[in-house]
Amino acid sequence: ASSLQHACEEPAFSEHKDKEYADVDWDKLGFGLVPTDYMYVMKCAKDSVFERGRINPYGNIELSPSAGVLNYGQGLFEGLKAHRKENGSLLLFRPEQNAIRMRYGAERMCMPSPTVDQFIDAVKQTALANKRWVPPPGRGSLYIRPLLVGSGPILGLSPSPEYTFMIYASPVRNYFKEGTAPLNLYVEEKFDRASRGGTGGVKTISNYAPVLKALTSAKERGFSDVLYLDSVSRRNIEEVSSCNIFMLKGNVLSTPATKGTILSGITRRSIIELSRDLGYEVEERVIPVEELLEADEVFCTGTAVVVASVGSITYQDRRIEFRTGGRMACRELYETLVGIQTGEIEDKHGWVMEI
Ligand code: COI
Numbered sequence: 001a002s003s004l005q006h007a008c009e010e011p012a013f014s015e016h017k018d019k020e021y022a023d024v025d026w027d028k029l030g031f032g033l034v035p036t037d038y039m040y041v042m043k044c045a046k047d048s049v050f051e052r053g054r055i056n057p058y059g060n061i062e063l064s065p066s067a068g069v070l071n072y073g074q075g076l077f078e079g080l081k082a083h084r085k086e087n088g089s090l091l092l093f094r095p096e097q098n099a100i101r102m103r104y105g106a107e108r109m110c111m112p113s114p115t116v117d118q119f120i121d122a123v124k125q126t127a128l129a130n131k132r133w134v135p136p137p138g139r140g141s142l143y144i145r146p147l148l149v150g151s152g153p154i155l156g157l158s159p160s161p162e163y164t165f166m167i168y169a170s171p172v173r174n175y176f177k178e179g180t181a182p183l184n185l186y187v188e189e190k191f192d193r194a195s196r197g198g199t200g201g202v203k204t205i206s207n208y209a210p211v212l213k214a215l216t217s218a219k220e221r222g223f224s225d226v227l228y229l230d231s232v233s234r235r236n237i238e239e240v241s242s243c244n245i246f247m248l249k250g251n252v253l254s255t256p257a258t259k260g261t262i263l264s265g266i267t268r269r270s271i272i273e274l275s276r277d278l279g280y281e282v283e284e285r286v287i288p289v290e291e292l293l294e295a296d297e298v299f300c301t302g303t304a305v306v307v308a309s310v311g312s313i314t315y316q317d318r319r320i321e322f323r324t325g326g327r328m329a330c331r332e333l334y335e336t337l338v339g340i341q342t343g344e345i346e347d348k349h350g351w352v353m354e355i
Contacts, residue, residue, distance in 0.1 A: 026139040029173040038129035040167040068150025068160030073206035075149040076105045079303045081141040082127040092353040105202035110159040126167040140173035175304040182311025182324040183224035192231035200261035243302030244268040247295035257284040267301040299330035307334035
């Protein structure tokens, strides 16, 4: 018997399925879950390969209480977006990079993973099945969330006997409640996000719950997000709970090098390439927090966050403010990236997949 079944047999919201758009107030979208019609599910046994998946109605899943993911956190996730073009087609941004990253993470977490082709096919099917939930051009995107989890039952600590790959989706707009206003970051010194030899560089679900304590406390004090330091010296910056970080000094953009403790963001890598195209010098290296505080401009990058300007950083008892107006590198990079993602700027890198 399967350890994962769908509680819901009938497609949700079936009465409006023929409409071009779902009944959503697009202007009120933030980054909260808006359930859509369908999800993708594919399973495989340990030491086996994924074979055939299917699109199912979106709904709750049934999972053994002893599933590996629930007990020992054996799971990975990904995130990518689909934008709607004026001609009605959808644009996916670098889905093969998510597929490759999931395969890399699965190896670290002792899980089988879908092939790159299976991953892309599943993403396409999920996006197209939920097309009416993709916001109109310029009003947001469909956030697509692939998950790979150990769904089979275990008791002792070991890899799960069964794995489930799922994808669900939700229409979204701005990640932060600040909208597009500059972020106020807090530099965390008590809690670490990742350690040497750990899993900070893979997109495992178990990297995210441990930051909730620092994040919640910072939000209660009015900050937008938390910037973590390396766990050895606690002097060098690593990443923010939900995104990567960049600083600009003169014409040089710098971002922490990914050496196992920092997630290799797809937006991060894209911004590095676009920055070079636009004439900036780019360095991936160790960045002491004290150097960050001297930056001309600071910004964050991520699939959910896109490119977000940082207005202030609070470190120990100092609050340092950064330039947020005038000719901003982060504005130029945001417009270039989103222009490519939405099909308004020529995609010279071949990053966009039209479906
Ligand atoms: C993304 O940007 O896609 C992420 O996975 C970050 C998450 C905290 C929303």
